[in-house]
Amino acid sequence: MIEIRNLTKSYKTKYGRHYVYKDVNVIFPSGKNIGIIGPNGAGKSTLLRLIAKIEYPDRGEIITHGSISWPVAFSGGFQGSLTGRQIVSIVCRIYGEEDNIRDKIEFVKDFTELGKYFDMPVKTYSTGMRARLAFALSMAFDFDYYIIDEVIVVGDTEFRKKCNTILKEKLQRSNLIIASHKINSLKDLCHIFAIPYKRDIVIFEDFKEASKFYEHACKNGGFRNI
Amino acid sequence: MYIRILFYHRLRMNKELTQIKKVIIAIFIRELNTRFGKYRLGYLWALLEPLSIIVLFVLIRGILAGSLRGATDKIIYHVDYPLFLAAGIIPFFMFRHIVTQVMNSIEANKGLFYYQPVKPIDAMIARWILEGIIFSVVWVVIFFMLACLGFSTEIKDPLGLLGIYLLLYLFSFSVGLVLCIVVNIFEELKNIVPPVMMFLFFTSGVFFSINMIPPKFQVFLLWNPVLHFIELSRVNFFPLYRADAVSLEYVTFSTIVVLWLGLSLYKIKIKEVLSSE
Numbered sequence: 001m002i003e004i005r006n007l008t009k010s011y012k013t014k015y016g017r018h019y020v021y022k023d024v025n026v027i028f029p030s031g032k033n034i035g036i037i038g039p040n041g042a043g044k045s046t047l048l049r050l051i052a053k054i055e056y057p058d059r060g061e062i063i064t065h066g067s068i069s070w071p072v073a074f075s076g077g078f079q080g081s082l083t084g085r086q087i088v089s090i091v092c093r094i095y096g097e098e099d100n101i102r103d104k105i106e107f108v109k110d111f112t113e114l115g116k117y118f119d120m121p122v123k124t125y126s127t128g129m130r131a132r133l134a135f136a137l138s139m140a141f142d143f144d145y146y147i148i149d150e151v152i153v154v155g156d157t158e159f160r161k162k163c164n165t166i167l168k169e170k171l172q173r174s175n176l177i178i179a180s181h182k183i184n185s186l187k188d189l190c191h192i193f194a195i196p197y198k199r200d201i202v203i204f205e206d207f208k209e210a211s212k213f214y215e216h217a218c219k220n221g222g223f224r225n226i
Numbered sequence: 227m228y229i230r231i232l233f234y235h236r237l238r239m240n241k242e243l244t245q246i247k248k249v250i251i252a253i254f255i256r257e258l259n260t261r262f263g264k265y266r267l268g269y270l271w272a273l274l275e276p277l278s279i280i281v282l283f284v285l286i287r288g289i290l291a292g293s294l295r296g297a298t299d300k301i302i303y304h305v306d307y308p309l310f311l312a313a314g315i316i317p318f319f320m321f322r323h324i325v326t327q328v329m330n331s332i333e334a335n336k337g338l339f340y341y342q343p344v345k346p347i348d349a350m351i352a353r354w355i356l357e358g359i360i361f362s363v364v365w366v367v368i369f370f371m372l373a374c375l376g377f378s379t380e381i382k383d384p385l386g387l388l389g390i391y392l393l394l395y396l397f398s399f400s401v402g403l404v405l406c407i408v409v410n411i412f413e414e415l416k417n418i419v420p421p422v423m424m425f426l427f428f429t430s431g432v433f434f435s436i437n438m439i440p441p442k443f444q445v446f447l448l449w450n451p452v453l454h455f456i457e458l459s460r461v462n463f464f465p466l467y468r469a470d471a472v473s474l475e476y477v478t479f480s481t482i483v484v485l486w487l488g489l490s491l492y493k494i495k496i497k498e499v500l501s502s503e
Contacts, residue, residue, distance in 0.1 A: 011501075052340070052342065053342050054339060054340055054342075054500075055500060055501045056497035056500065056501055068342065070340045070341050070342065071340060074340050076336070076337035076340060077337030077338045077340055077341065078337070079256060079259075079260050081259070081260055082256065082259055082260065086255075086256075086259055089255075090252050090253075090255060090256050091252075091341065093248055093249075093251060093252035093255070094248070094249055094252045094253075094338075094341050094343050094344055095341070095343060096244075096245060096248050096343070098248065
């Protein structure tokens with residue numbers, strides 16, 4: 001379960017304070033995949049980052065029961081001079097899994113099919129290789145919630161199939177919190193739809209209603225609170 | 227009931243502490259690999275930097291005195307000039323490196339904070355530990371090299387010296403912690419840190435002894451805690467060395483104040499710093 005209590009979040013801008021959320025109260029029941037929908041700048045990523053505890057609210061709190069992943073396929077923490085193997089081992093240590101380093105390294109090595117590149121500095125990787133490493137690293141850990149910022153497209157068709165398979169496997173035991181600006185891409189995946197709207201969050205359990213509301217809001221310019 | 231709650235808190239604290247320890251180890255390994263991987267000379271540079279300055283200033287002095295002998299004269303309280311310099315430069319560089327490393331630790335590890343267990347203080351502590359190890363190695367190697375060249379001394383009070391170094395170690399971290407928060411809020415201030423460090427390099431007693439300065443100028447220099455640290459370390463180092471105006475109370479007090487300021491700033495401002503991107 002994820003409970004958002006009195007959440008207020010703002011950013012300082014040149015033109016004064018910009019409020020993304022103001023006194024928001026929401027409860028996401030456990031065992032449901034959550035889709036966060038909105039155009040660019042609506043506050044999707046902010047909400048994800050708040051839930052992942054990467055950022056902090058100005059006021060209020062976010063109470064999460066269960067573990068939350070880092071944004072899936074995030075590769076911003078990869079230091080270029082480190083090898084893929086070193087990065088996996090460091091992240092294992094960060095998450096207190098130093099006893100399972102060998103297993104996780106094996107998993108990532110197999111999954112990414114990086115071959116000899118696995119032992120070379122990541123700065124020598126292509127964008128696709130980097131993304132593959134980042135995705136596999138996320139999948140090597142078990143979380144109650146996996147956080148996904150925009151639907152990820154990693155690698156070629158073959159690799160994408162593999163990604164979908166393992167994600168489905170993960171979904172047997174875990175849930176997703178996924179942000180997207182295309183509501184249709186979340187239709188089959190999510191049980192709850194959250195739309196950041198006018199500094200609040202509107203929740204729908206029904207896809208059709210959510211979709212209707214979203215279309216309407218887009219047309220009326222309801223997201224232009226900037 | 228009360229005991230049970232206490233016990234529970236104790237357990238939770240232990241768990242949190244071991245978690246913090248693991249994260250620090252992970253970042254420490256990362257830093258270790260990163261610095262070695264980036265430039266092959268990474269760690270050698272830590273040695274070459276103070277060494278080259280010692281050689282440079284010994285040479286300058288030799289030229290001024292007109293002879294090689296004059297360059298290494300024991301004119302400051304029976305201390306060989308290279309030893310005198312080394313005893314000032316090495317701790318000063320530790321101070322400078324810790325301050326800049328800790329100050330930049332948030333910027334340099336931004337990507338790591340996406341992993342929930344990693345907190346900024348972990349990155350700071352990991353860098354602090356690495357700098358401490360580098361300092362120890364540099365200290366041993368340089369004084370060993372000087373001893374091989376015939377510049378040796380008995381250490382007057384080894385424990386006292388270690389104590390001063392440890393206090394300077396903590397002081398440097400505290401200054402780095404304060405600056406880390408400050409420069410992340412006011413980014414422009416980052417530009418004035420290098421010139422201030424340069425200023426301190428020449429006014430912290432690295433090249434002179436406070437007793438060589440006329441009393442009416444001492445007053446200004448003595449505001450600087452780093453000068454006290456360097457002179458105090460020399461007093462504990464060389465048997466006949468004297469630095470009359472420096473005080474252990476002043477550096478202890480400074481350390482406590484700066485550490486308190488750093489920790490308070492961290493507590494109050496860290497979430498704002500992490501959120502301002």
